[in-house]
Amino acid sequence: MSDFEMIRSEREGDILTITLDRPERLNACPPQMADEIFAAITDLGGARAVLLKGEGRAFCSGADLASNAKMSVSGGDRAFGSLSRHYNPMIQALASLPVPVVSVVQGPAAGIGCSIALAADFVLAGKSGYFLQAFANIGLV
Numbered sequence: 001m002s003d004f005e006m007i008r009s010e011r012e013g014d015i016l017t018i019t020l021d022r023p024e025r026l027n028a029c030p031p032q033m034a035d036e037i038f039a040a041i042t043d044l045g046g047a048r049a050v051l052l053k054g055e056g057r058a059f060c061s062g063a064d065l066a067s068n069a070k071m072s073v074s075g076g077d078r079a080f081g082s083l084s085r086h087y088n089p090m091i092q093a094l095a096s097l098p099v100p101v102v103s104v105v106q107g108p109a110a111g112i113g114c115s116i117a118l119a120a121d122f123v124l125a126g127k128s129g130y131f132l133q134a135f136a137n138i139g140l141v
Helices: 031-042 076-095 112-118
Strands: 007-012 015-020 049-054 101-105 108-110 122-125 130-132
Touching (some): 007 031, 015 031, 031 076, 049 112, 076 112, 108 112
Parallel strands (some): 015 049, 049 101, 108 130
């Protein structure tokens, strides 16, 4: 499939598998990753199902605040801009795909990671999987 830096997008038969691929950061999601997920699901290439998973011991630990200068804990307006330009379109596209979406959660699915997981039609969580809505902790509620 397409070349991405932060995700892997692989098609096998009728299934498009999207793997969040930043295990060193517990698959924390900067705007670029959200844009890559959006691009991957915009062109299903005839896939009849989408599988979402994280590489390593986490599904997604949330937005990558450390690498995201536009979205800071104290910058509500900047955070809103990142949400409206990157994260919200990706979540809306996931939730409205015309094919079934399955997320496989191991480890944390926190913040935007929780939203990504729950935008799927089906969520499979392993024993280590957990969900955390952390938005209040960064002033986004």
